[in-house]
Amino acid sequence: MSRIQQQLLKLKQQHRLRQRRVVSGLDGSRLSINGKSLLNFADNDYLGLRQHPQVVRACAEAAQQYGVGAGASALISGYSDQHQALEQELADFLGYQKVLLFSSGYLANQAVMGSLCQRGDKIFSDQLNHASLIDGCRLSRATVHRYSHSDSRKLENLLLQHALGKATANTGQESFILSDGVFSMDGDVAAYTKLQQLAECYQACLIIDDAHGVGVMGKHGRGSWEAANAAQPDILIGTLGKAFGTQGAYVAASSERIEWLIQKGRSYVYTTALAPPIAAATRVSLRLIRKGAKLRQQLNKNITYFRQQAAAQGLQLLYSSSPIQPLMLGSEKRLLDWAEKLQGAGILVGAIRPPTVPEGTSRLRITLSAIHQQAEIDQLLEALKEAV
Numbered sequence: 001m002s003r004i005q006q007q008l009l010k011l012k013q014q015h016r017l018r019q020r021r022v023v024s025g026l027d028g029s030r031l032s033i034n035g036k037s038l039l040n041f042a043d044n045d046y047l048g049l050r051q052h053p054q055v056v057r058a059c060a061e062a063a064q065q066y067g068v069g070a071g072a073s074a075l076i077s078g079y080s081d082q083h084q085a086l087e088q089e090l091a092d093f094l095g096y097q098k099v100l101l102f103s104s105g106y107l108a109n110q111a112v113m114g115s116l117c118q119r120g121d122k123i124f125s126d127q128l129n130h131a132s133l134i135d136g137c138r139l140s141r142a143t144v145h146r147y148s149h150s151d152s153r154k155l156e157n158l159l160l161q162h163a164l165g166k167a168t169a170n171t172g173q174e175s176f177i178l179s180d181g182v183f184s185m186d187g188d189v190a191a192y193t194k195l196q197q198l199a200e201c202y203q204a205c206l207i208i209d210d211a212h213g214v215g216v217m218g219k220h221g222r223g224s225w226e227a228a229n230a231a232q233p234d235i236l237i238g239t240l241g242k243a244f245g246t247q248g249a250y251v252a253a254s255s256e257r258i259e260w261l262i263q264k265g266r267s268y269v270y271t272t273a274l275a276p277p278i279a280a281a282t283r284v285s286l287r288l289i290r291k292g293a294k295l296r297q298q299l300n301k302n303i304t305y306f307r308q309q310a311a312a313q314g315l316q317l318l319y320s321s322s323p324i325q326p327l328m329l330g331s332e333k334r335l336l337d338w339a340e341k342l343q344g345a346g347i348l349v350g351a352i353r354p355p356t357v358p359e360g361t362s363r364l365r366i367t368l369s370a371i372h373q374q375a376e377i378d379q380l381l382e383a384l385k386e387a388v
């Protein structure tokens with residue numbers, strides 16, 4: 001057997017082989033897979049904007065005007081007036097000097113850590129940060145210190161030992177605290193008050209990736225930091241493939257930092273720009289998010305209803321006020337059995353295994369959306385009851 005064959009076999013034996021499903025259509029909260037219609041509790045379209053008629057129309061109209069793809073990187077000829085307007089509108093919405101669009105959240109994180117965090121710098125990173133942040137740290141030449149999940153005491157100890165603070169101001173080296181805003185596989189929110197206190201005290205720059213918070217949380221939908229009544233993080237990363245229902249990502253920061261990303265962010269410079277129709281569609285999503293209080297209310301109602309009913313059923317969900325509601329099952333085998341039973345009952349839920357999550361913490365990642373009807377949530381609860 002070749003090395004790869006052996007490794008694939010091992011993944012299979014560990015129940016860790018990932019498989020793609022072929023989706024052939026989407027209709028509100030239902031997906032077609034292999035000719036079967038399934039209720040979708042697996043994606044991140046938290047507000048149901050992916051199929052919103054105004055978003056779809058804006059995308060189609062822009063494709064007529066600009067073509068489908070950007071045709072080149074942003075610094076050659078791929079940057080359109082749609083991109084420029086979206087960046088300005090996002091900066092106004094989030095309250096930052098500047099915003100820069102990326103083709104994906106993964107790429108945004110490579111650029112932020114890869115260019116803003118430099119040799120001699122220190123990054124303090126939550127252990128459960130998303131893989132794209134971890135990979136961004138690997139790309140940077142900074143020294144990375146990981147602290148146990150949301151453990152501000154551990155973080156403070158590390159800062160005490162290693163942060164650069166004022167003493168090194170002359171060397172130009174910097175410290176960064178790096179965290180998901182809403183943790184993507186756990187659904188809990190960063191401990192903002194403590195993170196901001198520590199960032200201030202140790203003169204560190206706070207970087208938050210709020211991929212799962214922007215649009216969904218906070219009175220105005222500005223994200224988990226708004227919901228936590230916190231100040232804006234120094235650097236905010238957000239993705240467009242989740243609550244916005246489109247694709248791509250952005251970084252919001254000072255004009256100076258954005259200029260540096262344009263100059264030195266390799267995953268910005270050396271890749272085709274976000275497709276202009278996607279930028280046009282996202283502008284409409286942003287308008288819907290700005291006046292989306294009702295959508296957020298509906299989503300929160302669904303989250304509360306699901307949590308209450310699940311608790312009454314004796315299901316032990318992790319604590320989460322976000323649309324991400326994980327049900328811990330432990331072993332890969334048990335998780336796959338549950339996921340299969342749910343699929344048999346017409347329901348699709350994310351089955352998350354190591355290495356995405358730590359060993360022994362395989363889980364169903366149930367995600368809720370404003371477009372789920374109560375009867376659909378009841379169907380999910382019933383299927384969960386049967387799967388036990």
Ligand SMILES: Cc1ncc(COP(=O)(O)O)c(C=O)c1O
Binds near residue numbers: 130180209239248
């Ligand atoms: C916290 C976080 N950051 C970044 C990403 C990557 O974003 P994208 O899918 O746009 O690459 C994700 C998930 O996909 C995420 O959960």
